[in-house]
Amino acid sequence: ASIPLDGRMKSRLRSVPAPLLGFFLLSALSASPATAKSLPLHIELPDRSVWGMIDVPKGEGPHPVLLVAPGDESDIGDPLYLKIARSATDQGYVVVRLEWSFLKRSDGKPSPDGKKEAEELSTALSMLPSRMMKQYEIDPAKSILLAKGLGARIAMKTESGASGDSVKAEILLNPECDPAVATSFPTVY
Numbered sequence: 001a002s003i004p005l006d007g008r009m010k011s012r013l014r015s016v017p018a019p020l021l022g023f024f025l026l027s028a029l030s031a032s033p034a035t036a037k038s039l040p041l042h043i044e045l046p047d048r049s050v051w052g053m054i055d056v057p058k059g060e061g062p063h064p065v066l067l068v069a070p071g072d073e074s075d076i077g078d079p080l081y082l083k084i085a086r087s088a089t090d091q092g093y094v095v096v097r098l099e100w101s102f103l104k105r106s107d108g109k110p111s112p113d114g115k116k117e118a119e120e121l122s123t124a125l126s127m128l129p130s131r132m133m134k135q136y137e138i139d140p141a142k143s144i145l146l147a148k149g150l151g152a153r154i155a156m157k158t159e160s161g162a163s164g165d166s167v168k169a170e171i172l173l174n175p176e177c178d179p180a181v182a183t184s185f186p187t188v189y
Contacts, residue, residue: 038085041096043123048101050120052076054136055085055095061137064144065128067096067167069121071149071174072110075099084146094138098124100150110150117154121147125166141168148173 041052053076057063066088068081076097085095100117102110110117127133129140145167147155152172 041098043120043127045101045119045123048116049104050098050101050123051104052096052098052124053085055089055097056136057089057092057094059092061094062139062142063092063094063137064142065094065096065133065138065140066144066146067098067124067128069098069124069145069147069151069155070100071151072100072102073149075103094133094136096124096128098151114150114154114157117150118157121151121154128166140166143167144169144171146171146173 037056039054039056041050041054043050043052066084068084070076070078070081076099081097085097088095098120100110101120102108102116125143125145128138128143133140143166145155147170152174155170155172
């Protein structure tokens with residue numbers, strides 16, 4: 001099986017070995033459901049709530065962690081993200097699947113400047129080394145951000161500092177670099 005790549009697909013990788021990238025992109029298509037447990041995630045911000053899921057693998061840790069930041073039309077139940085979560089947990093990763101707060105609002109649209117989504121992503125990333133996550137036996141030194149569409153665009157947004165030093169590798173897919181938003185988002189990858 002293969003994943004079709006179009007001319008718009010862009011990725012920025014920092015220290016990601018080729019086998020790891022291949023693992024996420026190719027084995028996700030044929031993953032078997034071996035997740036020991038999926039638990040709801042709730043992050044309370046001053047003006048909104050962010051939801052998601054934490055998929056915990058079978059076996060003892062410490063486990064590497066994969067944080068998934070979806071596009072603007074996808075939620076945590078999207079078949080692609082479920083396959084990635086199953087595949088990653090089969091390989092011993094704890095997977096944190098983030099769902100943007102705007103998906104729960106009646107208008108269903110992200111903030112115009114991306115600042116709310118950047119805050120949500122930064123908050124999720126900053127919780128990885130927290131005491132709350134210790135129960136899942138994660139190794140925050142082995143953390144990866146997988147972001148698609150809007151998630152990739154938010155991670156690229158230089159002024160947000162969304163990923164900073166909290167992740168060791170980023171895989172950014174289809175970052176939606178629309179020239180109409182070039183004043184808000186960088187155009188260099």
